Amino acid sequence: MTLKTLWHRLGSPRWFYQISRPWIYVLGILALVLLVTGTVWGLVFAPMDYQQHDSFRIMYVHVPAAMVAQSAYIVMGFAGVLLLVWRMKLADMVLATVVPFGMSMTVFALVTGAVWGKPTWGAWWVWDARTTSMLVLLFLYFGLYALRQAIARPEAAARACAVLAVVGMINIPIIKYSVNFALTLHQKASFTLTEAPSMPPEMWLPLALNVLGVYCLFGANLLSRLRLEILRRERGTQWVRDLVLSGSA
Amino acid sequence: MSFDSFADFIAMGGHGFYVWFSYGASMLVVVANVVVVRRSRLRYIRELTDMARRQRNAEAVSHS
Numbered sequence: 246m247t248l249k250t251l252w253h254r255l256g257s258p259r260w261f262y263q264i265s266r267p268w269i270y271v272l273g274i275l276a277l278v279l280l281v282t283g284t285v286w287g288l289v290f291a292p293m294d295y296q297q298h299d300s301f302r303i304m305y306v307h308v309p310a311a312m313v314a315q316s317a318y319i320v321m322g323f324a325g326v327l328l329l330v331w332r333m334k335l336a337d338m339v340l341a342t343v344v345p346f347g348m349s350m351t352v353f354a355l356v357t358g359a360v361w362g363k364p365t366w367g368a369w370w371v372w373d374a375r376t377t378s379m380l381v382l383l384f385l386y387f388g389l390y391a392l393r394q395a396i397a398r399p400e401a402a403a404r405a406c407a408v409l410a411v412v413g414m415i416n417i418p419i420i421k422y423s424v425n426f427a428l429t430l431h432q433k434a435s436f437t438l439t440e441a442p443s444m445p446p447e448m449w450l451p452l453a454l455n456v457l458g459v460y461c462l463f464g465a466n467l468l469s470r471l472r473l474e475i476l477r478r479e480r481g482t483q484w485v486r487d488l489v490l491s492g493s494a
Numbered sequence: 495m496s497f498d499s500f501a502d503f504i505a506m507g508g509h510g511f512y513v514w515f516s517y518g519a520s521m522l523v524v525v526a527n528v529v530v531v532r533r534s535r536l537r538y539i540r541e542l543t544d545m546a547r548r549q550r551n552a553e554a555v556s557h558s
Contacts, residue, residue: 280524288517289503292496299506302513306520346527353523357516364509466527473535476542489542490550 256333258475259484265468272465279458287451294448303361305452308435309459311354311379315417317347317463318382318410321389322417325410328403335471337403338478340410341393342470346463348386355379366430374423375431378416385413 287305294301321343327336358376359369370376389406396402424431435452436442442449476494479485488494497503506513 284517284520288513290496293507298509300509300512302506303516306516310520310523345530349523349527353519356519360512360516364512462524462527466531469531469535473531473538476538480542485542486546486549489539489546492543494539494542 256331256335258335258338258479259482261335262472262475265472269465269468269472272461272468276458276461276465279454279461283451283454283458287455291448291451292445297365300361300364303357304435305455307354307357307361308452309455310350310357312456313459313463314347314350314354314379314382315420316460317343317350318385318413319417320467321347321410322414325407328407329411334478337407338471338474339467340389340403340406342474343467344386344390344393346466346470348383348390350459351379351383351386355383362430371430373429373431374426375420375429378420378423381416382420385409385416388413 284305288302291302291305293299321340324336324339324343327333328340355376358379362371363369389409392406392409393402396405423429424433433443435444435449436456444452476485485494504510504514
């Protein structure tokens with residue numbers, strides 16, 4: 246299949262519905278294996294941090310959630326561009342279905358951040374660059390959710406959400422570089438592309454497993470939400486009717 | 495293993511509440527995301543099936 250035909254097919258929700266099913270199982274099983282291994286390793290076997298003692302173990306759940314919350318937003322930003330430029334149907338469905346997952350991960354990152362902040366910084370919340378920009382990310386998710394509910398015409402809602410998703414992308418580099426600004430208590434990035442982690446392998450390997458695991462979970466969750474959204478929007482079509490009647494939906 | 499005893503493991507060096515709260519919440523978020531989609535999918539497919547069956551039966555009646 247050439248790239249051009251793939252591009253055209255991605256415009257077809259029916260085609261996407263048919264090819265996506267096995268990927269949910271592949272990604273779901275990978276997510277389960279990676280998350281269980283990473284979590285047990287991080288919780289039971291990883292050595293204690295000399296400064297933060299055992300509270301550093303919150304990192305193994307906090308960091309992956311915070312990373313995937315931002316990545317989910319980036320996915321929406323790209324979907325927004327695809328929708329505005331090429332009017333791709335599937336792009337708007339992505340934009341609609343990423344919101345609940347991204348929102349839940351952002352809330353989780355903020356809550357575990359507070360729970361980690363209390364024993365480490367002595368406060369549940371500080372208005373520093375990283376925490377504030379993550380709060381802005383949460384408000385962007387709220388905004389995208391509310392905007393879709395508020396506009397009755399689906400095409401108008403799709404365009405408005407796409408514009409908000411694209412404009413909100415400005416917050417992503419702000420979150421990323423906020424820990425390098427002066428005004429922060431938040432520790433620096435655990436992983437960077439250019440340098441080796443500042444932790445020993447037995448400490449960062451479980452984190453890497455959980456990060457990969459949560460991305461697989463995101464993939465599986467996005468696909469299953471997308472497939473449901475496809476059924477909802479294509480409800481009146483013959484192919485959905487046939488699929489449902491054959492019992493293989 | 496990083497702990498000497500099970501009690502040690504639960505205590506997390508005095509940070510037990512913070513650590514266990516975070517891990518408990520992580521389980522909740524993951525399971526909720528999976529279960530919510532699964533349940534609404536099953537419910538919606540049942541609805542669609544009923545609708546399609548009714549429509550098929552109505553067509554069968556009008557043809558006879």
